Amino acid sequence: MAGLYRRRGQPSGSKPMTERLVLTRAEVAKTLGVSLSLVDELIRTHRLACIDVGRRRLIPAAALTAFIQEPNRRAQPHDAQPVVNCTCRRSSGTRTA
Numbered sequence: 001m002a003g004l005y006r007r008r009g010q011p012s013g014s015k016p017m018t019e020r021l022v023l024t025r026a027e028v029a030k031t032l033g034v035s036l037s038l039v040d041e042l043i044r045t046h047r048l049a050c051i052d053v054g055r056r057r058l059i060p061a062a063a064l065t066a067f068i069q070e071p072n073r074r075a076q077p078h079d080a081q082p083v084v085n086c087t088c089r090r091s092s093g094t095r096t097a
Helices: 025-032 036-044 061-069
Strands: 005-008 017-020 022-024 051-053 056-060
Touching: 022 025, 022 061, 025 036, 025 056, 025 061, 036 056, 056 061
Parallel strands: none
Antiparallel strands: 005 017, 022 056, 051 056
């Protein structure tokens, strides 16, 4: 998962710091101090941008920052730069084995 981190410049003599580029729904809920179901609602109503990676739904740190700065703004498709080519919409209906 080395690709999910980026290095930031640090003053000499200090330890290097890494910043997460994406967060899980649970991490976003904890950061905002809200429930996981509220995070899901924000994603479903396009107020918080997300990306799907396999079965995981991840929120870019930039999307969380944008939400915090403008909480009433709807997320635009370009707010989340996908790690892989997928969308936040999951197919509804039953799964086939």
